[in-house]
Amino acid sequence: MSAVVFARHAMTPAERLRDAGWVAFVGLILGIPLVGLTTVDVGGRLGVETRFGLLAAAVAAVFAGRLLLRWAIDQARNRKQERDRASTATAADRAHGAQRVVNVLGWVALGASIALPIVFSDNRYVVDTATTVLIYVMLGWGLNVVVGLAGLLDLGYVAFYAVGAYSYALLSTQFGWSFWEALPVSGALAASFGILLGYPILRLRGDYLAIVTLGFGEIIRIILVNWTEFSNGPNGISSIPRPSFFGLDFTRSAPEGGQTFAGFFGLEFSPMHRLIFLYYLILVLALLTHAFVSRLRKLPVGRAWEALREDEIACQAMGMNTTNIKLSAFAIGAMLGGFAGVFFAARQGFISPESFTFTESAIILAIVVLGGMGSQMGVVLAATLLVLIPEFGRNFAEYRMLLFGLAMVLIMVWRPGGLLSHREPTVHLNASGKTAATKEAAR
Amino acid sequence: MMLKMEGVHAHYGHIHALRGIDVEVQVGEIVTLIGANGAGKSTLMMSLFGNPKASAGRIVFDGEDITRVHTHEIARRGIALVPEGRRIFPRMTVIENLQMGTAHADPANYAADTARVFAMFPILQERQAQRAGTLSGGEQQMLAIGRALMSRPKLLLLDEPSLGLAPIYIRKIFQIVRELNRDHGMTILLVEQNANQALRVADRGYVLQHGEITLAGTGAELLASPEVRAAYLEGGHA
Ligand SMILES: Nc1ncnc2c1ncn2[C@@H]1O[C@H](COP(=O)(O)OP(=O)(O)OP(=O)(O)O)[C@@H](O)[C@H]1O
Ligand SMILES: [Mg+2]
Numbered sequence: 169m170s171a172v173v174f175a176r177h178a179m180t181p182a183e184r185l186r187d188a189g190w191v192a193f194v195g196l197i198l199g200i201p202l203v204g205l206t207t208v209d210v211g212g213r214l215g216v217e218t219r220f221g222l223l224a225a226a227v228a229a230v231f232a233g234r235l236l237l238r239w240a241i242d243q244a245r246n247r248k249q250e251r252d253r254a255s256t257a258t259a260a261d262r263a264h265g266a267q268r269v270v271n272v273l274g275w276v277a278l279g280a281s282i283a284l285p286i287v288f289s290d291n292r293y294v295v296d297t298a299t300t301v302l303i304y305v306m307l308g309w310g311l312n313v314v315v316g317l318a319g320l321l322d323l324g325y326v327a328f329y330a331v332g333a334y335s336y337a338l339l340s341t342q343f344g345w346s347f348w349e350a351l352p353v354s355g356a357l358a359a360s361f362g363i364l365l366g367y368p369i370l371r372l373r374g375d376y377l378a379i380v381t382l383g384f385g386e387i388i389r390i391i392l393v394n395w396t397e398f399s400n401g402p403n404g405i406s407s408i409p410r411p412s413f414f415g416l417d418f419t420r421s422a423p424e425g426g427q428t429f430a431g432f433f434g435l436e437f438s439p440m441h442r443l444i445f446l447y448y449l450i451l452v453l454a455l456l457t458h459a460f461v462s463r464l465r466k467l468p469v470g471r472a473w474e475a476l477r478e479d480e481i482a483c484q485a486m487g488m489n490t491t492n493i494k495l496s497a498f499a500i501g502a503m504l505g506g507f508a509g510v511f512f513a514a515r516q517g518f519i520s521p522e523s524f525t526f527t528e529s530a531i532i533l534a535i536v537v538l539g540g541m542g543s544q545m546g547v548v549l550a551a552t553l554l555v556l557i558p559e560f561g562r563n564f565a566e567y568r569m570l571l572f573g574l575a576m577v578l579i580m581v582w583r584p585g586g587l588l589s590h591r592e593p594t595v596h597l598n599a600s601g602k603t604a605a606t607k608e609a610a611r
Numbered sequence: 612m613m614l615k616m617e618g619v620h621a622h623y624g625h626i627h628a629l630r631g632i633d634v635e636v637q638v639g640e641i642v643t644l645i646g647a648n649g650a651g652k653s654t655l656m657m658s659l660f661g662n663p664k665a666s667a668g669r670i671v672f673d674g675e676d677i678t679r680v681h682t683h684e685i686a687r688r689g690i691a692l693v694p695e696g697r698r699i700f701p702r703m704t705v706i707e708n709l710q711m712g713t714a715h716a717d718p719a720n721y722a723a724d725t726a727r728v729f730a731m732f733p734i735l736q737e738r739q740a741q742r743a744g745t746l747s748g749g750e751q752q753m754l755a756i757g758r759a760l761m762s763r764p765k766l767l768l769l770d771e772p773s774l775g776l777a778p779i780y781i782r783k784i785f786q787i788v789r790e791l792n793r794d795h796g797m798t799i800l801l802v803e804q805n806a807n808q809a810l811r812v813a814d815r816g817y818v819l820q821h822g823e824i825t826l827a828g829t830g831a832e833l834l835a836s837p838e839v840r841a842a843y844l845e846g847g848h849a
Contacts, residue, residue, distance in 0.1 A: 468714065475711050478700035484662060485694055487686025487715040487762065593704045593740070 179242070188234040195230035199223050267592055270545050277548055281451055285444040295443045299515065301555045302450040303508055308535040308547035309457050310504030315533065316542035317470065318497035319477025321378040324365070324385025325532050328358045328502040330392065330524035332509025337405040337519055338398075347411035351510050358506025359499040361388075366498035370491055373480075385529050392521040404520025410442065411449065411514050418442035446515050453511060457504055458544060464500070466594045473497050474542075538579055540586025549587045553579075612671075613638045613766055613798050614659070619668035621651075621658045628654040630822040631668065636766065636800055641792050643801045643809040643830070645843055646819035652802040653695050655819065656768050660685050660692060673765060687715045691764035695771050695802075697755040701744025705735055708743050708754055712761030720763065728757040731787070749780035756787065767791070770802045781805065785812055806843035810834045818843075 179187070204223040208215050281298070288294040307329060314322045335354035339345040345353075369380050392399045399405070410418060416429040418441050429441055464470040472493045475483050483490050513519050535554055539546030553575070561571045579587065614636040621629040628651045636642045646652050658665050659672075661682045670678045677685055686692075691712075700708050709728060713721055729736035732753045738746060743754055752772055759767060769788065773781040785808050791797040792812075803809035810816050810830040818826035818839060826838060833839045 471707065471711060472714065474703060475700050478702060479698045481662075481694055482698040482700065483711075484660065484682045485686065485692040485698075486711055486758070487683050488711075489681075489683040591702055593707060 179238070184235060184238060187238060188231050191234040192227050192231035196223070196227050199226050270543075270588060270592075274545050274548075277545075278455075285447050289444065290440060292440065292443060295440070295447050297555065297559055299443070299447045299450055301552050302447070302454050303512060303515075304532065304535060304551040304555055305548050306450065306454045306457050306508045306511075307505060307532045308539065308551050309454070309461055309544065310501050310508065311532050311536050312501075312539075312542060312544070312547055313461060313464075313473070313504065314497050314501035315536050316539075317465065317477065318473040318494065320494065320497060321374065321381070322498075322501070323378045323382040323526075323529055323533065324388075325381075325501070325505055326524045326526070326529040327365070327385040327388040328361060328505035329509040329512065329528070330388055330521075331358045331361050331502075332506030333513040333519050333523070334392065334399060334405070334509075335506070336510040336513045337408045340409045341405060341407065347409070347510070347514050351507065354510045355503045355506045358509065359503040361506075362498040362500075362502025363495050365502075366495045370494055382526070382529075385524075385526060389521050389524050392524070399521070402521060404518060404522075405513075406518040408513050408517050408519065410517060411446075413445055418445060446511075450511050450515075453507060457507070461504075462544065469493070469496055471594060534576060538576065538586055540583070540588040542591060543586065543588040546586055546588035612636075613640075613673060614800070615669075615671045616655075616659075617669045617671075619655075619658060619665045619670060621654055621663050622666050623654075623663060628663075628822050629658060629665075632819075632822075632824060634817055634824065636798060638798055639792070639796055640814045641788065641799045641801060641812055643803055643813035643816040644819055645803060645806045645809060645816060645833075645839075647842070648804075650819045651822040652819055653770055654822075656692060656770050656800070656802060659690060659768065683715075686762065689763075689765035690768065691759035691762050691766070692768040693752075693755045693759045693770060693772060696774065697748075697751045699743045699746075699751050699754050699758070701742065703743055704740055705743055705746070705754060706739040708758050709735075709761050712758035714762075716762045724761050724763065728760055731760075731790075732757055749776050749783070752776065752780070752784060753787075756784075760791075765798060767797050767799045768802075769799060771804060772801070773803065773805050773808075781808070785809075788812055806839065807834070810839075 200223065203226050204218060204220055206217050206219055208217045281302075284298055285295050307325070310328075311322065311325045314320050314325070332354045335357050336345075336347070336350045339350040339353065340347070365381065365384050369377055372380060393402050395401070412418070413429050416427055416432050418429050418439075428437070429435075429445070435441070461470075465474075472483070472488050473496075475486070475488065476490060476493050476497075480490055483493070512523070516523075531554060535547055535550040538554070539548075539550035554572075557572050557575050558569075561567070561569075564571055612635065614634070616632050616634040619629055619632040620627070632655060634642075634644075634655070644652050644655065654663070657663065659670060659677075661677075661680060665678050668678070669676060672685075672688060672690065675688070677688065680688070700711060703711070706725075709725060710721075713724065716724070729739075734750055735754060735757055738750065743751065746754060756769070756772065772784045772788070776784065788799060788801060789812050792799055801809055801813065810833050813830040815827070815829050816833045817824050818833065826833065826836065828836070834844075
């Protein structure tokens with residue numbers, strides 16, 4: 169081993185004091201007009217009053233705060249360096265440990281999500297918010313295929329969400345299709361749009377890809393706004409039928425010849441039944457999505473996506489058909505987005521182009537990036553955070569989005585690779601040291 | 612005849628990178644290609660893969676014309692490339708990288724092929740669960756070669772395998788090239804800056820200059836040639 173000396177992020181006390189002194193000085197300069205001077209009403213005239221006591225306190229707080237912050241940052245850096253220096257063997261052990269924690273977390277999350285509507289069976293707000301979280305989880309998992317696994321930056325993902333939602337809305341209101349009939353068709357339609365988008369951009373990567381996909385998302389939305397005969401324009405489509413439980417409706421009174429859910433099970437009618445049903449429906453859809461994506465990741469197509477993300481030229485040299493790999497990633501990502509769209513339309517009962525703006529794409533992308541590109545469990549954490557922060561932020565009224573942005577910045581500073589950046593290999597070593605492809609889908 | 616290029620031209624937009632290349636590789640040979648930076652060596656190898664496609668001329672591999680065949684089809688016919696700069700998949704583990712090399716191979720051979728690669732590069736076996744991006748440069752090069760061998764190619768293309776390696780690793784790489792050829796009968800086309808060592812292991816060699824073949828001969832002939840000595844051997848390349 170060569171004697172590499174790692175620069176420790178340590179400052180001498182004098183340096184620390186000087187650093188904090190400078191910051192306090194800047195604080196003082198800024199603080200004189202902001203804190204030190206204040207206007208008062210002196211018998212109808214405007215007078216100036218000095219508040220140097222308060223200013224001194226503020227500057228002292230800045231000084232102490234800066235000292236503390238610097239110290240905390242250095243500590244964090246040193247710890248990280250220490251970790252990075254650890255040998256590869258322990259790195260593997262740690263990765264293994266991290267994976268175990270993630271697995272446990274996954275089971276806990278699953279248990280909690282199954283129990284949630286039972287515990288909060290009469291809390292409409294909780295069930296509703298949880299349903300929203302699950303929609304975003306599903307969207308995140310879908311986009312994860314494109315961005316996290318295949319490494320294709322897609323800023324127009326909301327387009328497929330819109331295609332799914334409008335497919336169901338139109339098929340059900342115009343042709344009387346049921347939710348379950350429309351679901352696969354809408355998914356297939358969204359997948360075709362994925363391929364449609366995929367073709368022209370096969371040769372693009374990175375920034376260029378991002379720009380074109382951004383444009384695609386906007387085109388779909390603008391078509392929906394302007395093609396009034398088709399989509400009813402900005403007014404959107406309303407009275408979209410709700411999904412039924414094996415033919416049982418969640419209405420107060422049964423349609424002729426049919427039965428209601430409450431009637432069939434001899435329950436008293438409650439609007440919560442539908443909400444809870446919708447919640448479990450999206451939970452099942454999301455879990456199916458998860459199982460599907462985890463399975464794909466272990467198949468040649470999934471590994472090819474990851475290889476494509478890593479190096480396209482190498483993929484070609486390995487005899488992989490990069491065209492098909494990209495198109496399949498777009499198609500499958502789009503299909504999953506389409507499914508989420510169908511659910512969204514069925515849950516809301518009303519959709520309009522306003523629900524499918526670029527902001528939506530940005531939030532879904534943020535979920536994937538914050539979650540740690542490619543990590544399934546990371547998406548769950550990030551989706552929960554990104555839906556809940558604005559909810560909690562309601563108390564802060566207009567500062568809500570500020571809080572949201574701040575939280576995102578902090579997460580990225582704290583974990584630059586995303587919440588869960590550990591990538592689980594698809595091939596494991598068994599005890600004898602031979603390799604074996606994992607049979608069971610890891611969670 | 613394993614490979615025959617006849618009057619191959621290739622372009623990158625307006626750049627005319629290959630200007631009528633004639634190269635032949637016989638079964639069981641090591642053929643080396645030397646030339647200055649930007650001469651078109653990597654382009655020649657990539658054009659065998661159809662990326663860029665030859666704009667004129669003919670490429671025949673194993674008796675079949677592959678000039679117009681799709682890039683991903685060419686690898687399936689038995690050509691494997693170890694690209695310039697290794698291009699392993701950094702976030703995937705060593706074993707996953709090897710597995711990617713079999714994208715189009717018979718899964719039944721997987722165990723035997725892994726064992727063969729591990730026998731050749733024991734360090735890869737030790738590091739099989741490690742992320743490939745954390746391997747040393749030399750180990751990454753071995754991984755890139757191992758990955759290419761996983762598909763049981765008939766022809767192996769090596770683009771500057773000694774790039775950026777310490778002398779001990781360079782020696783090791785050339786030793787591997789020799790072994791592959793001698794013990795496994797592998798036909799190899801080798802691009803090298805390291806002209807001296809490359810010509811020593813090679814049966815034959817070509818000198819490429821500005822997209823054209825300017826000299827051809829056996830390794831020994833080129834080593835002795837005054838032009839080669841002046842341009843590639845005495846300028847500190849030895
Ligand atoms: N993708 C590309 N687009 C445009 N021009 C390219 C591309 N790749 C190579 N070229 C140009 O083609 C010429 C030949 O490049 P090539 O990479 O084949 O050289 P080389 O002989 O492999 O050089 P080196 O020894 O430096 O690797 C160069 O002038 C280079 O600039
Ligand atoms: Mg080159």
